[in-house]
Amino acid sequence: MSGTIMKNQFDVVIVGGGPGGSLLSLILAQQGLQVALVEKQKQLERSFRGETVAASSVRILDQLGLLNRIADKGYLTVEGMAMMDKGQTIFTLDYDAFPGTFKRAIDLPQPHLLSVLLEEASKFQNFTYLNGCAFESLIRDDAQRVIGVEVSAEAGQLRQLYAKQVVASDGRYSKVRKAAGIQAQLKPVERDIIWFKLPRPKDWNDRGKLLLKGSSHVFIIPTWPDFLRVGLNIPKGGFQQLRKRGIEAFVEDVVSIAPEIAPLVREHVRSWKDVTLLDVFVASVDQWAIDGLLLIGDASHTVSPILGQGVNLAIQDAFVLGPLLTQLLRSKSTISAHDFAAYVAERKKHKTIVTNYQLKQEQNLAAHGWAATIRHYKMRLFDRLPIKYKALDRVLNYPATDAIARLAVSG
């Protein structure tokens, strides 16, 4: 590292330009605040990350006037899902049967979502996008309050970005969280997932499928424009072991559970370069805020992939935070961690509902032997009960937007 260190002052510095950080940047930029978004990647390409956006976030994107812009880039509407065991459908969800508007999830490459958020934010001169810049360290004052971040730009140049509030949205392995000394409790689940994509057959419908075989399962999710996203669970940490068996053995594992896609898998999955590993874990963080710093999205809570809730939680974190942070910046000279206490409690409620449901389903999916037989009949019974929509509505359509009014501070 050499040369002069550039210094800049902002109202808010956001580290991490995923769905959470990008949406928050847009909302704050619209309010005329000086916002810097620091993103370590130069490009937006993010294969296999957050491709399903749940209905409650679709509703938010529509409310913000962004859904049509995203539609221009392209997305696929998901109509529902089915769980199958031994060739029988044992559980179905038809998204149109949920109450309210925007009942359906959408599936799209994450760059479609991010590019719209960033293009909209870039219309504001008070928004600065620092892509290709990686967070290095926190800047603190004598009282240990976070007052900015140090980031490294291209050519190793350091920049110091000062802010009235720093927001960390740098994802599941958050470096900001570590630098702040905030601990995350990692709860590994019993599986990891290997994802890959296949061309979608013309007669395939727009519904997701979960195919079970004892404790093994394959997800098949239609995605934009004409692909199937396929995931096979493997034992936790078992990727190296799997690689030793060879790609052909992996292909046959998939085919033994999902024979209907056998020719496609054999034709398109030829090497380990064709697949992506998702290390599945649940991370809970007790402390989301210290003076000057707030964590949102995966940095504050990493969830399992069940029902595609990671992007949803990140979007809702940002959507609920935007108005509150704007009000705090306008009404207070110094914002403390305590000012976010009600926000954190509110968002933890949503996260807890999602995580509790997912952990039960993770156990359900890991069942084998007699437990898998019990699962078969339990899911068939649950499928016949209309209450299934009420139970899942809480998880899929948590009304986080109501929180905005509850959290409003007096000016």
Ligand SMILES: Cc1cc2nc3c(=O)[nH]c(=O)nc-3n(C[C@H](O)[C@H](O)[C@H](O)COP(=O)(O)OP(=O)(O)OC[C@H]3O[C@@H](n4cnc5c(N)ncnc54)[C@H](O)[C@@H]3O)c2cc1C
């Ligand atoms: C393989 C895979 C598949 C997934 N599929 C789904 C799905 O279908 N649906 C769903 O809802 N969720 C899915 N998820 C989870 C989902 O991607 C996340 O929950 C969601 O993206 C979280 O958003 P975020 O904004 O909090 O963080 P992220 O999207 O993780 O964004 C964090 C950003 O911070 C940047 N960053 C990291 N470190 C630094 C640094 N030091 N300096 C600067 N920038 C930094 C990263 O480059 C990234 O852009 C998946 C995750 C993975 C890994």
